[in-house]
Amino acid sequence: MAGASISSSFTVASSPSIRPSYRVWTRSRLRNFTRATLTIDSGASGGVVSGSEKVLLEVKGLKAVVKESGKELLHGVDLTVREGEVHAIMGKNGSGKSTFSKVLVGHPDYEVTGGSVIFKGEDLLEKEPEERSHAGLFMSFQSPIEIPGVSNFEFMLMALNARREKNGLKPIEPLEFYGYLGPKLAALKMDPVFLDRNVNEGFSGGEKKRNEILQLAVLEADLAILDEVDSGLDVDALQDVSSAVNGLLKPNNAVLMITHYQRLLELIQPSFVHIMEGGKIVKTGDSSLAKQLDEGGYKAISSV
Numbered sequence: 312m313a314g315a316s317i318s319s320s321f322t323v324a325s326s327p328s329i330r331p332s333y334r335v336w337t338r339s340r341l342r343n344f345t346r347a348t349l350t351i352d353s354g355a356s357g358g359v360v361s362g363s364e365k366v367l368l369e370v371k372g373l374k375a376v377v378k379e380s381g382k383e384l385l386h387g388v389d390l391t392v393r394e395g396e397v398h399a400i401m402g403k404n405g406s407g408k409s410t411f412s413k414v415l416v417g418h419p420d421y422e423v424t425g426g427s428v429i430f431k432g433e434d435l436l437e438k439e440p441e442e443r444s445h446a447g448l449f450m451s452f453q454s455p456i457e458i459p460g461v462s463n464f465e466f467m468l469m470a471l472n473a474r475r476e477k478n479g480l481k482p483i484e485p486l487e488f489y490g491y492l493g494p495k496l497a498a499l500k501m502d503p504v505f506l507d508r509n510v511n512e513g514f515s516g517g518e519k520k521r522n523e524i525l526q527l528a529v530l531e532a533d534l535a536i537l538d539e540v541d542s543g544l545d546v547d548a549l550q551d552v553s554s555a556v557n558g559l560l561k562p563n564n565a566v567l568m569i570t571h572y573q574r575l576l577e578l579i580q581p582s583f584v585h586i587m588e589g590g591k592i593v594k595t596g597d598s599s600l601a602k603q604l605d606e607g608g609y610k611a612i613s614s615v
């Protein structure tokens with residue numbers, strides 16, 4: 312897929328070659344590093360960070376069709392996300408939640424036919440998928456893709472350096488990158504062995520989700536879109552992933568989560584909960600909306 316997450320922003324061909332000896336060295340060195348020296352970003356139990364009022368993302372009347380068939384799936388989505396906020400989008404199966412997030416990152420299956428999206432003051436829709444990623448937009452997919460032949464370590468280093476280059480920063484060297492990764496792995500309770508494995512190849516569902524959050528932690532995105540990050544996670548993994556996401560929240564970034572379940576929203580507390588129906592947001596409230604939904608189903612909130 313040629314979407315805009317870091318997964319799709321970098322071609323394998325452009326991968327810098329990392330000497331095999333690094334790989335051998337990585338594991339033991341990183342383990343020591345992780346054990347001995349680094350602070351764990353454990354995160355608070357609540358996700359709401361009080362931030363400024365600065366608008367990070369402004370979506371107005373967004374319409375989009377399936378490119379191949381011309382079928383309209385988004386019928387005018389409106390959403391404003393400010394720095395420091397956590398937004399949750401809920402909605403029945405097929406209501407357009409994933410389509411909305413994929414359109415935001417520039418998925419090639421969809422074409423925008425109306426509306427506007429301003430991200431950090433710039434027209435997001437004019438940017439290529441990888442430019443969106445470099446600008447600080449990150450999406451964790453419902454089903455993260457596998458990238459055979461590229462190790463997680465190489466991939467994340469490439470992704471981070473591509474973003475740094477775009478922002479006029481010097482690339483991080485592999486050795487420095489190990490240090491940078493240590494606390495992030497620790498926060499997610501991930502074994503450093505995952506760095507040597509090819510991206511998501513053979514990972515369990517839960518391991519893929521943790522790995523997505525690791526990528527997010529590495530890139531320090533300004534807006535993270537997490538599509539059903541809770542699906543397929545066991546109870547402990549859900550705690551770890553939530554805690555890691557909470558630890559990444561800062562007053563100047565934001566999270567947009569798609570979820571079906573109130574449980575995630577108890578762990579990462581949203582500032583706003585939106586209900587999507589038929590390709591648009593039809594209701595917005597606070598976390599009590601998710602509770603209502605959990606207790607009474609969609610009929611309990613169908614006064615829209």
Ligand SMILES: Nc1ncnc2c1ncn2[C@@H]1O[C@H](COP(=O)(O)OP(=O)(O)OP(=O)(O)O)[C@@H](O)[C@H]1O
Nearest residue numbers: 377382384402403404405406407408409410411420
């Ligand atoms: N590329 C596509 N081609 C045809 N139809 C599509 C395409 N992408 C999405 N759709 C359709 O658009 C509708 C919305 O899909 P979407 O995946 O956005 O729903 P969702 O709200 O995320 O659902 P779920 O909760 O089940 O994940 C569905 O009916 C889906 O089949």
